[in-house]
Amino acid sequence: MNMLRWLGLAALAMTVGGTAQAADVKIGVVLPFSGANADLGHQIDKAFDLYVKLHEKDLAPNKVTIIKRDEGPPTGAQAKTVTTELITNDKVQLVTGFVFSPSAIALAPVITQAKVPMVIANAGTAWITNLSPYIVRLSFSMWHPAFPMGAYAYNKIGCKTAAVAYTDFPPGKDSVEAFKTGFEKAGGKVVLSIPMGSPVQVPDFTPFLQRVKDAHPDCLYGFIPSGAHAAGLMKAYGELGLRKAGIKLIGPMDLVPDNKLQDMGDAAIGTIVMGHYAVDLNNPQNKAFVAEWHKAYGPDSYPDFMSAAGWDTMHAIFDTIKKLNGNLSDGAKVVDAMKGWSTDGPRGHVMIDPQTRDIVEDEHAMEIYRQKDGKLGERVLDTTKAVKDECKVLKVGRCGS
Amino acid sequence: MPQAANIVVSVLFDGLAYAMFLFITSVGLSVTMGLMGFVNLAHGAFAMCGGFFVVSLTRTLGVGFLPSLVIASIAVGLISIPFERYLYRRLYKATDLEQVLMTIGLAFMAIATFTYFYGPIPKSVPLPDWLQGDVNLGFRSFPSYRAFLIVLGAALIAVLWYAFEQTNIGAKIRAAVDNRRMAEAVGINVDRLFTLTFAVGSGLAALGGGLAIQLFGLTPSFAVIYLVLFLIVVAVGGLGSLKGTLLAALVLGIFDTTGKYLLADAGGFFIYAVVVAVLLVKPAGFYGRE
Numbered sequence: 001m002n003m004l005r006w007l008g009l010a011a012l013a014m015t016v017g018g019t020a021q022a023a024d025v026k027i028g029v030v031l032p033f034s035g036a037n038a039d040l041g042h043q044i045d046k047a048f049d050l051y052v053k054l055h056e057k058d059l060a061p062n063k064v065t066i067i068k069r070d071e072g073p074p075t076g077a078q079a080k081t082v083t084t085e086l087i088t089n090d091k092v093q094l095v096t097g098f099v100f101s102p103s104a105i106a107l108a109p110v111i112t113q114a115k116v117p118m119v120i121a122n123a124g125t126a127w128i129t130n131l132s133p134y135i136v137r138l139s140f141s142m143w144h145p146a147f148p149m150g151a152y153a154y155n156k157i158g159c160k161t162a163a164v165a166y167t168d169f170p171p172g173k174d175s176v177e178a179f180k181t182g183f184e185k186a187g188g189k190v191v192l193s194i195p196m197g198s199p200v201q202v203p204d205f206t207p208f209l210q211r212v213k214d215a216h217p218d219c220l221y222g223f224i225p226s227g228a229h230a231a232g233l234m235k236a237y238g239e240l241g242l243r244k245a246g247i248k249l250i251g252p253m254d255l256v257p258d259n260k261l262q263d264m265g266d267a268a269i270g271t272i273v274m275g276h277y278a279v280d281l282n283n284p285q286n287k288a289f290v291a292e293w294h295k296a297y298g299p300d301s302y303p304d305f306m307s308a309a310g311w312d313t314m315h316a317i318f319d320t321i322k323k324l325n326g327n328l329s330d331g332a333k334v335v336d337a338m339k340g341w342s343t344d345g346p347r348g349h350v351m352i353d354p355q356t357r358d359i360v361e362d363e364h365a366m367e368i369y370r371q372k373d374g375k376l377g378e379r380v381l382d383t384t385k386a387v388k389d390e391c392k393v394l395k396v397g398r399c400g401s
Numbered sequence: 402m403p404q405a406a407n408i409v410v411s412v413l414f415d416g417l418a419y420a421m422f423l424f425i426t427s428v429g430l431s432v433t434m435g436l437m438g439f440v441n442l443a444h445g446a447f448a449m450c451g452g453f454f455v456v457s458l459t460r461t462l463g464v465g466f467l468p469s470l471v472i473a474s475i476a477v478g479l480i481s482i483p484f485e486r487y488l489y490r491r492l493y494k495a496t497d498l499e500q501v502l503m504t505i506g507l508a509f510m511a512i513a514t515f516t517y518f519y520g521p522i523p524k525s526v527p528l529p530d531w532l533q534g535d536v537n538l539g540f541r542s543f544p545s546y547r548a549f550l551i552v553l554g555a556a557l558i559a560v561l562w563y564a565f566e567q568t569n570i571g572a573k574i575r576a577a578v579d580n581r582r583m584a585e586a587v588g589i590n591v592d593r594l595f596t597l598t599f600a601v602g603s604g605l606a607a608l609g610g611g612l613a614i615q616l617f618g619l620t621p622s623f624a625v626i627y628l629v630l631f632l633i634v635v636a637v638g639g640l641g642s643l644k645g646t647l648l649a650a651l652v653l654g655i656f657d658t659t660g661k662y663l664l665a666d667a668g669g670f671f672i673y674a675v676v677v678a679v680l681l682v683k684p685a686g687f688y689g690r691e
Binding site for chain 2: 033034035036038039041042194195196197198200201202203204206207208210211214227228231232235238239240241259260263
């Protein structure tokens with residue numbers, strides 16, 4: 001009897017000890033898998049899956065379980081519902097993904113209350129990171145590309161006047177504000193500002209761009225969500241002959257996502273964008289990343305800036321799991337572990353700013369051109385190293401709070 | 402040309418092109434709703450289906466853009482016949498709610514199916530050279546594709562008007578829309594008539610879907626996202642009326658474009674303001690029966 005009891009206790013101790021040794025970390029992934037912007041979700045999801053597939057073994061003896069949910073349309077409502085479910089029902093220890101700013105904004109109070117870290121892989125409205133101490137962002141702030149673009153456009157591209165046109169939701173306003181701040185600081189003048197409808201459906205861009213054509217600025221700075229909208233904007237730009245009329249198209253890299261670039265044709269040639277990633281970016285990590293991508297998803301599938309951020313996001317999460325040896329029960333500790341994390345990824349050197357929990361990364365001015373093989377490519381014209389979110393540096397509006 | 406006149410011309414031109422797209426895609430929905438009182442929310446799915454056929458024909462099989470439009474319209478028209486015969490027919494006597502649930506379900510199934518085969522990345526079509534760039538009409542130049550939309554729309558309106566007003570079948574359709582029981586009583590086979598109009602309407606939707614690729618890009622969710630627009634055109638025009646649909650498409654297309662041009666800050670508001678104004682004055686739409 002005693003012997004039996006002893007054996008039972010030993011077995012119990014072993015199982016308990018065993019689970020404590022090798023943790024199974026539950027991660028919630030929230031990305032849009034439906035609607036007009038579903039492909040944005042897939043670009044990040046593929047990067048997540050690829051990273052997990054290649055690096056799952058590095059976590060041993062710990063494991064990750066990933067639970068995916070549909071972020072839905074860019075309104076935040078569905079994202080809030082599914083993420084709250086992930087936290088309360090599935091008991092995930094960390095949530096990641098989040099393409100749309102409204103989703104992150106809607107969820108900030110939820111994760112603060114639940115003390116569950118939210119690792120943002122895309123949503124770029126600058127002040128999002130101020131909304132909760134549990135938010136860490138691996139992607140970018142709209143200010144990262146847009147603010148340096150202001151000075152670059154005035155000094156190097158020769159834009160003395162510019163029109164801005166943007167999809168009317170938080171990141172659009174943010175991007176335009178950032179560009180305007182940088183552009184006017186350099187001496188440029190914004191002559192026209194046009195909101196172009198909601199992100200939910202792609203509008204007919206013609207009337208907006210016709211207005212720009214009639215105002216005749218040197219440059220058009222455009223911001224649209226990087227999915228179906230990008231293709232639509234480029235078509236209207238080409239059809240209306242804005243380039244022929246002497247109006248250059250500039251903007252953040254969202255204008256020319258790598259996986260849609262080849263379809264954009266001649267209209268895109270000469271477009272200059274500011275961004276932290278392009279498939280053609282020349283660094284060894286990116287070469288390896290693109291090669292793995294083609295191996296996994298075929299030669300016609302391309303990663304883009306969202307995939308690159310997705311890759312780094314999963315990398316940061318994995319490093320944190322290793323650092324904490326699988327114990328992610330304390331959300332504040334998880335966030336602390338991520339502060340100051342840095343790596344050389346597809347985007348080059350990136351780091352999480354310990355003060356703001358936002359990314360620090362290089363920004364490149366890139367021009368679209370026709371390569372010798374007939375495909376469109378992006379070439380780097382200029383690079384600014386280690387760019388911080390200037391909105392929080394300058395404490396503009398809600399970034400100051 | 403003075404600046405103001407130039408603006409009026411470009412807004413009217415763009416609005417007209419947009420209106421033609423709205424008309425082509427919505428007219429089938431209006432006639433089938435008028436004829437059977439059937440709420441077909443899968444109409445956008447047929448348009449999306451046509452769009453993907455055009456993508457496959459041009460990209461994979463190398464067929465030209467125009468023949469692809471024709472083939473896709475006819476194919477979708479034919480495909481819609483068994484749907485009407487074996488699915489829709491069961492619900493003609495059912496309540497609106499049941500019809501809405503079934504057809505929106507079909508639309509979601511279509512989205513899932515096309516996402517499975519084509520993926521969610523927006524598709525584009527290769528256009529022939531003469532549809533790219535712009536045409537010069539002497540006093541100014543216009544984007545060729547939009548000019549093509551207007552010409553095609555005008556031609557279709559002429560054909561549909563002739564078929565609707567001047568042919569025997571057209572007369573039967575009008576009779577059935579006006580009073581279905583009476584039409585059946587005088588020996589018109591309304592069921593067969595409906596199959597025909599359903600197929601033609603779906604085929605036109607497919608044509609609209611094919612034409613829309615160049616305007617909006619094409620993703621499977623096209624089936625639902627733009628459905629609201631088509632329903633607005635039908636509601637404002639009045640069920641079952643060709644004239645009404647045309648007028649509604651023109652008013653909405655031109656107002657929407659003008660609003661976006663002159664007052665972009667108000668965004669998509671204009672089109673809804675017009676809808677509210679029209680429906681306040683004429684609850685059944687321009688040419689609907691009160």
